[in-house]
Amino acid sequence: VLLNHGRIDADEMSIGSRVLPAHSSIEDGHLVIGGCDTVELARRFGTPLYVYDEAGLQEQCEAFARAMAGGPAGSRGLYAVKAFPAVTIAAIAHGAGLGILCASLGELRVAQAAGVPASDLVLHGNNKSEDELRAPVSRLVVDSFDEIDRLDRLGIETTALLRVAPGLDAGAHEFIRTGGVDTKFGVGMGQAVDAANRLVSIPTVRLAGLHAHVGSQLFGVEEHMELVRLMVPFLREVSEATGVELRELDLGGGFAIAYTEHDPPVASPAAVAGEVLGHWPSDLGLILEPGRALAGRAGVSLHTIGTVKEVPGIRTYVAIDGGMSDNIRPPLYGARYSFFLAGRADAPDEQAVRIVGKHCESGDIVAPEALLPAAPSPGEVLVTAATGAYTWAMASNYNQIPRASVVFCRDGRATEVVRRENTEDLLKLQVR
Ligand SMILES: Cc1ncc(COP(=O)(O)O)c(C=O)c1O
Numbered sequence: 001v002l003l004n005h006g007r008i009d010a011d012e013m014s015i016g017s018r019v020l021p022a023h024s025s026i027e028d029g030h031l032v033i034g035g036c037d038t039v040e041l042a043r044r045f046g047t048p049l050y051v052y053d054e055a056g057l058q059e060q061c062e063a064f065a066r067a068m069a070g071g072p073a074g075s076r077g078l079y080a081v082k083a084f085p086a087v088t089i090a091a092i093a094h095g096a097g098l099g100i101l102c103a104s105l106g107e108l109r110v111a112q113a114a115g116v117p118a119s120d121l122v123l124h125g126n127n128k129s130e131d132e133l134r135a136p137v138s139r140l141v142v143d144s145f146d147e148i149d150r151l152d153r154l155g156i157e158t159t160a161l162l163r164v165a166p167g168l169d170a171g172a173h174e175f176i177r178t179g180g181v182d183t184k185f186g187v188g189m190g191q192a193v194d195a196a197n198r199l200v201s202i203p204t205v206r207l208a209g210l211h212a213h214v215g216s217q218l219f220g221v222e223e224h225m226e227l228v229r230l231m232v233p234f235l236r237e238v239s240e241a242t243g244v245e246l247r248e249l250d251l252g253g254g255f256a257i258a259y260t261e262h263d264p265p266v267a268s269p270a271a272v273a274g275e276v277l278g279h280w281p282s283d284l285g286l287i288l289e290p291g292r293a294l295a296g297r298a299g300v301s302l303h304t305i306g307t308v309k310e311v312p313g314i315r316t317y318v319a320i321d322g323g324m325s326d327n328i329r330p331p332l333y334g335a336r337y338s339f340f341l342a343g344r345a346d347a348p349d350e351q352a353v354r355i356v357g358k359h360c361e362s363g364d365i366v367a368p369e370a371l372l373p374a375a376p377s378p379g380e381v382l383v384t385a386a387t388g389a390y391t392w393a394m395a396s397n398y399n400q401i402p403r404a405s406v407v408f409c410r411d412g413r414a415t416e417v418v419r420r421e422n423t424e425d426l427l428k429l430q431v432r
């Protein structure tokens with residue numbers, strides 16, 4: 001339990017030290033991010049609100065880019081922009097020296113709007129449209145035999161990485177596990193030589209290497225090393241079988257962050273990159289593409305508590321002014337988070353409550369059981385930590401609720417980088 005007064009910096013905080021942004025502090029009981037008081041931010045910008053520690057984001061990107069810069073020719077760190085597809089972060093990641101990994105034309109537009117040139121863009125996806133196949137990018141991650149047929153038929157000029165499904169069983173939940181054999185992504189290892197031969201036979205395609213991504217929330221370096229031990233010899237085999245020297249190996253993303261204090265220790269993207277490169281052959285370029293681990297911890301969500309309902313003898317429901325529309329992860333795959341009260345960030349957790357959203361859906365549960373300081377009350381601001389990735393990115397307008405705005409905070413300055421939608425914005429799309 002922390003003191004009630006004065007300033008406590010993130011690395012001294014006994015509460016939230018793993019899940020709150022790097023540039024967080026508690027001042028007079030208020031949670032401060034990037035020098036901005038979160039209670040003030042809620043008042044000024046309204047809630048729900050996504051708040052980012054801009055310097056924290058930038059430092060993560062820079063550390064990762066520096067680690068990747070130590071790799072052999074062709075090595076590259078990419079930011080998987082799907083995690084948080086804002087122009088501002090694409091610009092920060094690119095400014096730090098990272099390329100941008102995109103999963104659609106829309107994500108490419110975000111990166112292009114951030115000034116990222118084609119030479120720093122990579123596009124992947126299991127069912128690309130013709131426009132996506134033709135998009136100007138430095139590498140196209142080719143996913144299937146059908147896609148190979150399309151590239152051939154359309155005579156598309158591209159430099160390709162062939163995505164293989166390495167059959168490793170990693171990841172926390174079936175919905176976010178992408179590396180197994182029973183997956184929509186990539187060709188099985190047993191078909192990779194065939195697929196590579198087909199690609200090599202297309203005059204307009206240059207096959208540069210292989211791509212593999214095993215899953216999400218890989219906590220340690222060991223899961224990544226397992227992929228290295230599998231894929232480096234496999235790439236050599238495919239090179240030999242095709243007669244084409246493949247010089248690039250993209251080992252995907254999936255680097256974990258801590259969502260709660262109970263999560264296992266987390267290896268940062270820079271630490272994983274350093275370890276992998278320590279065991280890496282000098283003639284191969286290494287590509288890594290984390291999303292969550294660059295953006296996730298830097299962001300928190302702010303909501304205002306509205307209704308507090310006591311079900312006698314059963315539980316207390318605390319309802320916030322958002323829910324599954326601004327963070328689908330808890331209902332979608334049971335994701336767990338850590339919660340704070342913005343104005344009582346140093347108060348001890350005393351009361352178990354169920355946090356729910358405002359959507360017309362009983363499954364709109366933010367946390368089945370969360371611990372909060374005593375008597376959370378209407379009007380108080382609830383902070384959900386580590387919501388920087390896959391929240392705004394996956395936001396919906398369910399119940400015609402406008403999407404929240406995004407604010408970047410640095411050195412006490414708050415800048416709105418995505419404005420809040422309003423109901424008129426939503427009506428504009430309806431043709432009457
Ligand atoms: C091919 C690929 N690369 C990178 C990522 C980013 O993953 P994460 O945000 O978990 O690092 C994903 C996400 O699923 C992916 O499918």
